[in-house]
Amino acid sequence: MSGPTVKIVNIVESLLINNDLAADRNQRRLAEAGVLTINVMAAPGAGKTSLIVRTVEALRDQARVGVIEGDIAGSVDTERVLAAGARDAVQINTGGNCHLEANMVDRALTELDLSQLDLLLLENVGNLVCPTHWALGEHLKLCLVGAAEGDDKPVKYPEMFAVSDVIVLNKIDLIDHVDFNREFFLESVRALNPGAPVFEVSCRTGAGIAKWAAWLLAQRAALGGAAATTEVA
Amino acid sequence: MHELSVMAYMLERVESHADRLGATKVIAINLVVGERSSFVDDSLLFYFEMLTPGTRAEGALLNLRRTLMRCHCPPCDTDFHPSGADFRCPRCDTVGQVTDEGTELLIESLEVVT
Numbered sequence: 001m002s003g004p005t006v007k008i009v010n011i012v013e014s015l016l017i018n019n020d021l022a023a024d025r026n027q028r029r030l031a032e033a034g035v036l037t038i039n040v041m042a043a044p045g046a047g048k049t050s051l052i053v054r055t056v057e058a059l060r061d062q063a064r065v066g067v068i069e070g071d072i073a074g075s076v077d078t079e080r081v082l083a084a085g086a087r088d089a090v091q092i093n094t095g096g097n098c099h100l101e102a103n104m105v106d107r108a109l110t111e112l113d114l115s116q117l118d119l120l121l122l123e124n125v126g127n128l129v130c131p132t133h134w135a136l137g138e139h140l141k142l143c144l145v146g147a148a149e150g151d152d153k154p155v156k157y158p159e160m161f162a163v164s165d166v167i168v169l170n171k172i173d174l175i176d177h178v179d180f181n182r183e184f185f186l187e188s189v190r191a192l193n194p195g196a197p198v199f200e201v202s203c204r205t206g207a208g209i210a211k212w213a214a215w216l217l218a219q220r221a222a223l224g225g226a227a228a229t230t231e232v233a
Numbered sequence: 234m235h236e237l238s239v240m241a242y243m244l245e246r247v248e249s250h251a252d253r254l255g256a257t258k259v260i261a262i263n264l265v266v267g268e269r270s271s272f273v274d275d276s277l278l279f280y281f282e283m284l285t286p287g288t289r290a291e292g293a294l295l296n297l298r299r300t301l302m303r304c305h306c307p308p309c310d311t312d313f314h315p316s317g318a319d320f321r322c323p324r325c326d327t328v329g330q331v332t333d334e335g336t337e338l339l340i341e342s343l344e345v346v347t
Binding site (some may be wrong): 004005006007008009010011012013014015016017018019097098099101129130133134155157158159162184187188190191192194 | 239270315317330338339340344
């Protein structure tokens with residue numbers, strides 16, 4: 001009888017294939033329910049919760065918006081988005097994990113009545129590196145950056161800007177106070193991602209929010225499915 | 234710190250491939266890790282050492298093959314590695330277009346005992 005043999009076996013598959021498969025299941029579920037889902041990614045302090053609050057306020061009469069809040073701990077943000085008019089909100093505490101994963105979203109989805117939603121905003125954990133690798137089942141990845149963070153964010157965190165479907169530049173009211181070079185920022189974004197729309201907003205003043213919200217609503221309409229953009233009862 | 238989750242997901246896959254192959258031990262795991270993943274080699278190795286005791290991958294070699302991010306410059310029709318300060322071509326200063334290289338995050342092959 002021959003002894004143990006050593007062999008080299010080709011595999012060639014993504015390290016994160018199990019997460020990718022869970023994300024595909026989430027996306028099918030969300031697509032069937034007609035819920036356009038946005039993965040909101042940003043550094044801590046860029047204004048993720050503020051953008052979500054502004055978006056909910058802008059769309060509250062036109063779309064039913066749900067929110068999943070990913071945070072290391074706490075539930076302050078869920079209270080804020082519900083007060084702004086979100087139909088439902090679920091908190092995921094990642095317990096120290098630096099990003100949301102598809103199976104966490106899967107569990108959170110069971111707590112939402114998807115038939116009552118048109119849009120779902122997933123607030124990822126504040127981080128510009130880790131969330132890029134973890135598909136959640138979203139239809140669109142959003143990269144939010146605050147002008148005060150600097151115009152070199154795309155150069156320093158290229159993958160976040162490369163994988164995003166839409167980029168929102170927040171705190172444009174501060175742009176002249178923080179030496180933010182808009183041309184350099186946009187040049188770097190375009191090198192990484194020639195197609196993604198870039199919206200400039202201020203969640204503090206409300207500037208640019210209507211345009212951003214209208215675009216989002218148009219994306220929801222394009223998804224089709226259950227009645228979207230109708231008057232909300 | 235996402236290296237911890239990534240290593241945990243990888244080991245799950247390695248164990249399931251080991252089952253499928255009827256392997257008693259995993260000697261080496263060969264990964265391709267692109268620069269754009271921002272994974273830190275030492276951190277991957279640290280979590281790998283932490284997670285493998287008691288598994289068939291205990292004591293296995295974790296080999297990391299790195300790929301680099303590249304930019305394409307249309308006027309020069311060449312690819313270059315961006316400097317880290319901008320995405321401009323070092324020859325002609327045109328803003329390049331980032332290619333798909335350097336995004337890999339793969340288990341390329343396994344070396345197992347059967």
